[in-house]
Amino acid sequence: MAKTPYEVLGVAPDASQDDIRKAYRKLAKKLHPDLNPGDADAEARFKEVGQAYRVVGDEESRGRFDRGEIDATGAEQQPHPFYRSHAGGPGGRGHDHPYHSTRGFEDFEDLGDVFSELFRQQAARGGPQGGPQGGPRGGPRGGGRHGFHARGGDLRYRLEVDFMDAARGGRARVTMADGRTLDVTIPVGAHDGMTLRLAGHGGPGFGDGPPGDALIELAVRAHPVFRRDGDDIHLELPITLDEAVLGGKVPVPTIHGPVTVTVPKGSSSGRVLRLRGKGVRAGRDHGDQLVALRIVLPATVDPELERIVTEWRAGHAYDPRAGLMKEAGHA
Known part of the structure; x- marks a missing residue:
């Protein structure tokens, strides 16, 4: 017995669409022909997985498969009743049927995703190409009983x-x-x-x-340094203690190449510098790059630095958390 799309993808019939998507991505990446050159079995499995995902990877198509309206290849199970129902001819369900179109048969090309596979299956079985006996004799382009034309599926x-x-x-x-x-x-x-x-x-x-x-x-894919928000690019820039206190010019990477920026004197961690026009191009304009400063101390604080800070704190102590504690209701 042929495998169902769920079996091909290795998921349960009640799996969520997200689980189906994850299973497909994992298999497609594993079986991709570029990663398995010359492996005919992997290529065949890659195609099988792709076909299964086209059937159940989309909620609407999956629903039709679960209801038995299409098979594991996406082909119609009962094309003639479906065609009559759409046409509203003998045996059809009238204007209250969900497949009825108020535009008559002008929209067959809009339904190419459905009908192209349906009529290919009919042709393979030697059946009529222009619909069942008693149905329409041609599509929107005419052509008689054997002249039905339909757009292929996406x-x-x-x-x-x-x-x-x-x-x-x-x-x-x-x-x-x-x-x-x-x-x-x-x-x-x-x-x-x-x-x-x-x-x-x-x-x-x-x-x-x-x-x-x-x-x-x-x-x-995510980038190890840059983060995108709309057309703006965000970057966290490490700076030294002396650069934060004294200011200075430092190199900064952008998506367009490195640039030099000036760190203002007395910059604190979290301060944001805006590099105009260094973001993503959007038409004739560009977004900006926002550079958030982060003070980084040396891996080892040497005795000299410790002495300088100790002496400075003795005469210049301040509390940067005073406002925070007050706003939190603790002062």
């Missing part, structure tokens, strides 16, 4: 991209479920969850229908 993928490539733009290569590779341009300022549409790289169309699109969802 295929969804997830692509992990480097933080810098997302911020500054770049290129990445995507391996599709069928083994094809596509070079993808990452636009400047791309963000986590952004979806890129590659027109014509989805499922094949039916008849003379155009192919669907490939939808690439971006997942931006």
Whole structure:
């Protein structure tokens, strides 16, 4: 017996969408052809996992699979009743049926994701291409009983991209479920969850229908130094005790390269310096980079530093927590 999509992904039928997504990502990363060159078994499993995720990775598609409306490949289980119900012809359910369209048959191309696979299955079985007997004789483009045309289904993928490539733009290569590779341009300022549409790289169309699109969802990896908030970049900058007290010029990394900034005299930890225009480009403008200062003492406090601070404290003691304690109601 063929495995269900849940069995292919190694999850229970009642698994959450998040668990299904995590299982898919783990398997896809393990079986990716780029990591298993020449391994036909891994490539076959990669395609199998991708097909399973296309069926149950989306809540709507998963619901249809669970209800028995589509099989493990995403093909319609009962195409003829579905077609009649949509058309509202003999045997249909009328205007109260959820698949009814008030635009008649103009929207078949909008339903390409559903009908392209449905009619490919019919053609493979030698059945009619223009609908069951008594149904419509052609789609929106006409063509008679054997001239139904439908747009191919959209295929969804997830692509992990480097933080810098997302911020500054770049290129990445995507391996599709069928083994094809596509070079993808990452636009400047791309963000986590952004979806890129590659027109014509989805499922094949039916008849003379155009192919669907490939939808690439971006997942931006975290950066060890930079953190992004909208178009602004945040950075924590360590400074020495003497730089905090006396001020000075220090180098600072940005996503566009290193720059030099001036630390004002008497800077405390937590003070934020704004570097205008050093954030992510957004159209003709740029975000800013916000640099939070953090005073870092030497790994070992030597006797001389200890002596200087001791003498200074004897005549200059102050309480930086006085306001805090008062606001907390402890003073």
